[in-house]
Amino acid sequence: MLGLGFGGGQGPGTKRLAAMTAYLDEMDAVETPNPLPKTPMRRIMAAYGPKMLELARERTAGAQTYHVNVAHTAQAREILGPDAFLGVEHAVLFESDPDKARAVAREHLNIYLNSPYNIAKFRRLGYSEEEIAGGSDRIVDDLVFWGDLDTIVEKPPCPCRGRSRSCRGAGDRDRAGGVRDAVLAHARRGTPAPGRQHLIRGSCGSGDSCGGSCPMRTWRRRR
Template identity: 40%
Template sequence: MLGTFGVWGSLYQWGERMDEVADLESLGYGTFWVGSSPPSDLALVEKALDVTRSMTIATGVLNVWQTEPEDVSRSFQRLGSDRVVLGVGVGHRQIDQSYEKPYPKLVSYLDRLDVPADRLLLAALGPKVLQLAADRTAGAHPYLVPVGHTAEARKTLGDKILAPEVTVVVEEDPEAARAIAREQLSYYFSLTNYTNNWLRWGFSPEDVADLGSDRLIDALVAHGSPDQVAAKLRAHVDAGADHVAVQSLNGHYAELAAALGLKR
């Protein structure tokens, strides 16, 4: 359904470039993820479907506080495509004003969402939502997680789909690569669901302070030559991922496709 490798693209960078998704399909990527909380009309999903032939188009992810499940259901049914997968998540306490008790909200959202379970994934980080993903959907789509998280998530999910996003920088100078990563990730250091998850995975408060230690950045962001990045992406597959959604902060998707051995 997803292929082993896909591309995760923020709607802010890709919203006016959906025609380029066809180029990613031609490179051999199996899925394009419309990221950064797309709206319930799924208009960008529809644009990506229109320019591709067989690629899966997924959301990464629909925010339960910013969309109504009935609206999403109507949009999904309007598209009527077996190439659509909906990733759903609970957003962030620091952003979503109505954010409270996220787990019951997520359960209620799923109860009201008229979309087949095999077309749904949850943006799961902690064990409780990972278990909900295993029980109620096709699987999980974690974001900004180390390889260790992938290995543990596989244990919880059983045979369900595990499709982590992995951020990458194609740059052989480690300091330059980390600088690019920190500029992009600075936003996430203010979001407690991410910082708490990193602490859960053995990083210290010092690691998650001041835009992250080198140790944290290196664990979250695959950087190096295309071959080095490809090896780090495969590490998630070896740890149990069925699919890896690649978000490159500086492009080079053709070189990464070649390094990953994708077939055009």
């Protein structure tokens, strides 16, 4: 799988959507004497805004997001449609004391709360200038899930909260068990140490849209 996206170092006047469209055009136009791979290369895009998500839907196999809230995941799934891949990375912190947890989370988020393109993203997500500038409890709690293992397991970024068809019954075991496995894998065996941060990735693979109501049916380990 090939991941594509913009960082923060593009030149002045660069239009991200136009530049990414042109880049995809160039990729598609490349001719090579080498044989094509037996399995076609899937490409996904780092996409946040509606227009970039639409481009990901039209030109790639899906999108990956990072530091977004539950509402954004629902919006992304709606734009991408039921079959596209949607990978969501989310920070978790093994710390149950609210003051300590939020202090560590703010340190982790500091660079993102002060970079222009992330600030624009957070504005679109509905956070005020004051919340972004000060790292409010609301934005911190939305972007970094903290607590003990059982608390974190109950907070996958899934708007359906287990109410959709695929998150009930056997799906409950897949959802909670997958999150627990991912968290423990990053904790390097045993009980997670307090204050340790990890990133976990949720994905909704093609071919299963959770009845259209759950963007995040299964969780997969990120090694």
